[in-house]
Amino acid sequence: MAEPISKVSIIGGGTAGWMAAVHLVTRLNSRAEKPVEVCLIESPEIPTVGVGEATVPTMKRWFQELELDESAFIERCNASFKLGVRFANWDHDINGNPLNYVHPFDGLGDDIAGYNPAYYFHKFNDPGGAGNYSIYHSPITAIVEGRKGPKPLDAENFEGVLNYAYHLDAGLFAKYLREIGIERGVTHILDSVNDVELDQDGFVSAVQLQDSGRHEVELVIDCTGFRSMILQQTLGVEFEPYDKYLLNDRALAVQLPHLEPTRLDPCTRSTALGAGWSWRVPLYSRIGTGYVFSSAHRTDDEATQEFLEHLGPMAKGAEPRAIPIRVGRAKQSWAKNCISVGLSGGFIEPLESTAIYIVDKALGWIVDFFPDKDFSPVLSNRYNKLSESLYTEIRDFIVMHYCTGTRNDSDYWKAAREDIIVPDSLQAKLDLYKHALPTEDELDSGFLFSGLSYLIVLFGKGYFKDVTFAADRAISAEDWERYQNVLHGVTAELITNLPDHHQLLTQIRSRHAPKDENQALRDAINKTVANQPVITLPGQLMAPDISFAGQPDNGGNIL
Incomplete structure (x- = not known):
C-alpha cells in the first residue's frame, strides 16, 4: 500500500485559499486518527481578487457540512440573503422596449396532470413570446419586489421557508475563514513564494519562501489567482480561452x-x-x-x-x-501533485454567481479523490473529467444568455449574438428545446442549472415565440387556472408572513452584536431618560413597500 499524504500545502489566500484550508482541515481531520497537516502560504505583498460577492444555494450546504455558524457569518461578513438574480434590459421586445425577469431559486415545482407547467404558460400566457415565466411558476418575484427575507425572525440557522443563497463581502469572508481555519489547526505562513522546485518526475517537491526558506511539498493546492503560479506557470498546463464564445475581458x-x-x-x-x-x-x-x-x-x-x-x-x-479578466480554464485542473482551486484553474464571467460554487465543487472532489503519494492517474483523470464537465455546463449556460439575445441597439449586442461560436453542446440543447421543453433527465451534467433555469432564461428572451409543442393539445386552461390559484395563495401567504429583509438581517446580526453596539444601545437608553437627543440605532424596522416595481434604474432599487 502506498504511503499516505501527510501534508497539504495551499499556496495563496483569499476566498479560494481559505475556503480550501477550512474545508480540508475539517473534512480530513475532524474525526481522523492521524491528522493531515494543512498549511496555507500567502504573500503579504500580493493583493487578492475576491472571486465574487454573490453565491448560489449550495453555499448553505457547504456551511452546514463544515459546522459553521450561519448567524455569525452573516454578522461578520456583512452578508445578506439572495433569492435569485434579476435580469434587466438584456433583451428587447419587437418595439425595442426592455424586458426584465427574475431567475429564482425556488418554484412551485409540481407537474400539472403529468406535464411541465411551462407548457401551460407557453400556451395560455406567452402567445407573443418574451414572457416572464418566473411570475407564473414561482413566488420569488413577488418576494423580491416586497423585499422580504427567506425565513421567519425566530428561525434557526439554515432554516428557511424559501431556498436561498448569500451575498457576502469577499474580503471579510476570507478573514472570517482564516480565523476559523487557524483555530481548527491550519498552519498559516505569511511569506512570498520566490521559486518552485520540481523533482526528476516533474512533480512539485518544494517552494522556496522569501523569509522562511525551503518548504517541502507533498500535495499542493494552487490558489494563486489568475497568475496560476504553479499549475500553469511552473507545470506548464495549457490554458483554454473562451474568447471565441464570450466577448467580455x-x-x-x-x-x-x-x-x-x-x-x-x-x-x-x-x-x-x-x-x-x-x-x-x-x-x-x-x-x-x-x-x-x-x-x-x-x-x-x-x-x-x-x-x-x-x-x-x-x-x-x-x-x-x-x-x-481572463475567461477560460486550464485544460487540466489536476496535474502531477498540484490541484488548482479558484481563479488559478479558470474563470467564467460571474453572470450567474458561479465562481465560489466552482471552488466548493473542487474542494468536495479533492476529498472524494484524495490521493496517496503514488498519485494514481485514475484519480486525477476522474477529477479532470468532472472539472471539464462543470466548466462546460457553466460556459454553455452563460453563452446562452448572449446567443439567444434580441437586442439590436449596439454593435456589441449584435456581435455577442452573431459573431461568437455557439458550442455544439449548447446548440444541441437549443435545437431540442424548439420541440420539447427541457427536463432534468435529459440535461448532460446538471451540476447547477436545472431545466427550470433554462426555461426562465429562454422564456425571458422570447425563444419559444411561434413554437407549437405536441403537449399543447393535451393540456387544459382549467388545470392551469387551478395551478395559478394555488401559486397566488402561496405567494400571498409568504408576503404576509415573511419579515422585511433588512429587519431579518438586523435580528440575526443582533445575536452576534459586538460589545460596542450593545454599549451604544445602553447609551441611547440613558440619553432618552435624561431627555437628551437620541442617536439613530441600527435595526429600526420599516413597513415593507411593494409598490415600486418598474421604477427607472438610476442606481436605486427597482425590484
Missing part, C-alpha cells in the same frame, strides 16, 4: 453606500449596458457593483463614463478600478 468594480439602507433587495441584479452588463450586489451596509465589458467595444475610460452614468447620483465621487 474587462471589468470595473466599486463599492458604494446604500442610498436607502433599510430598503434591501434580496437578489443580485444584472443590468445590460451598451457593451456588457453591470452587477449589483446589495450587502447589509453597502453595495458591491461593477461593469463587465468587452475591450473591443469600450476603452476603460468609455466604460467608466457609461458605468457612472448608469449608476447616477449614488456614484458621485466614485472611482471604479479596472480589472483584466
